[in-house]
Amino acid sequence: MGTGLEPVRRSSRERRADCGERSCDADDEKSPQEPPSLALSSDPLNTLVRVLPDALRRSAAEFIGTFALIFIGAGAILAAGPTAEPGVVGIALAHGLAIAVMVSAVGHISGGHFNPAITLGFLVTGRLHPILAVFYWVAQFVGAVAAAALLRWFFDDATEANLGAPALAPNIEPEVGLIIEAILTFFLVWVVFATAADPRGTFKSIAGLAIGLTITMDILMGGPLTGAAMNPARAFGPELISNTWDDFWIWYVGPLAGGVIAAVAYEILYLRPVQPAVVGPPETGVEEPRPGDTALS
Numbered sequence: 001m002g003t004g005l006e007p008v009r010r011s012s013r014e015r016r017a018d019c020g021e022r023s024c025d026a027d028d029e030k031s032p033q034e035p036p037s038l039a040l041s042s043d044p045l046n047t048l049v050r051v052l053p054d055a056l057r058r059s060a061a062e063f064i065g066t067f068a069l070i071f072i073g074a075g076a077i078l079a080a081g082p083t084a085e086p087g088v089v090g091i092a093l094a095h096g097l098a099i100a101v102m103v104s105a106v107g108h109i110s111g112g113h114f115n116p117a118i119t120l121g122f123l124v125t126g127r128l129h130p131i132l133a134v135f136y137w138v139a140q141f142v143g144a145v146a147a148a149a150l151l152r153w154f155f156d157d158a159t160e161a162n163l164g165a166p167a168l169a170p171n172i173e174p175e176v177g178l179i180i181e182a183i184l185t186f187f188l189v190w191v192v193f194a195t196a197a198d199p200r201g202t203f204k205s206i207a208g209l210a211i212g213l214t215i216t217m218d219i220l221m222g223g224p225l226t227g228a229a230m231n232p233a234r235a236f237g238p239e240l241i242s243n244t245w246d247d248f249w250i251w252y253v254g255p256l257a258g259g260v261i262a263a264v265a266y267e268i269l270y271l272r273p274v275q276p277a278v279v280g281p282p283e284t285g286v287e288e289p290r291p292g293d294t295a296l297s
Contacts, residue, residue: 048131055132059139061106065114066143070237072098074148074164078155092219100212107196107208115231116140117255121189121263127197144237152241165238166227166251174247177226181254184218185230189262198270200278230255
């Protein structure tokens with residue numbers, strides 16, 4: 001009987017048989033964004049009791065990572081003060097570096113989501129157990145609130161900046177802001193799946209950097225327009241503590257919709273089944289050396 005969180009293990013011979021002629025080396029590599037496959041149990045209560053210790057360990061990583069994102073990202077906005085000394089570049093780097101560091105640090109434990117939209121993408125594509133997804137969401141929102149509360153204590157005039165809560169620019173209509181947030185989150189979740197969930201991903205060891213740079217890129221464009229939250233937890237913590245709810249739905253509907261679209265699109269196009277072949281072999285039609293080949297030539 002599976003516990004609901006234990007990895008589904010198969011012998012090397014069984015995995016080789018499933019792979020056929022192709023190499024199974026890529027399947028043996030663990031993705032920093034994808035927790036192990038989960039075995040289902042027919043007894044939900046029994047499953048919950050058995051998986052609780054492991055779920056709490058993973059959720060603790062999600063709590064810390066989300067806390068770091070809000071504490072560093074929103075904190076950079078508050079530290080800049082009304083003059084916004086670092087500008088959008090400094091704020092974008094603060095968010096991107098926080099994610100890059102934390103994904104690299106604990107991605108092997110929880111997958112390094114730190115974002116309910118990413119968690120939802122993994123859930124709808126069957127890459128995350130529903131029970132674990134709920135634990136992740138709770139940890140992410142609680143981590144965001146804890147960080148925002150601490151920032152409120154640190155900065156006496158924090159309410160003036162709404163604790164770094166995202167907001168629309170005066171010339172941006174709500175429906176436009178919604179579309180911008182959805183598109184920015186699409187880019188983020190697309191990169192997460194491409195660098196971390198795809199078993200052919202060559203650069204999994206630097207997936208955290210790629211994901212962090214995507215956030216930086218998105219904020220450089222969307223920060224002045226919508227705040228570029230791309231993350232319901234990033235919006236919720238500052239909004240709750242500062243009691244700022246203007247057009248709040250934009251930073252929940254937009255990221256969740258964009259994240260699901262990106263996750264499902266990448267899953268259908270490239271992961272079910274895993275195709276096409278990576279560039280390089282003649283049958284792909286792309287004459288390009290695969291990473292590592294040039295080092296051996």
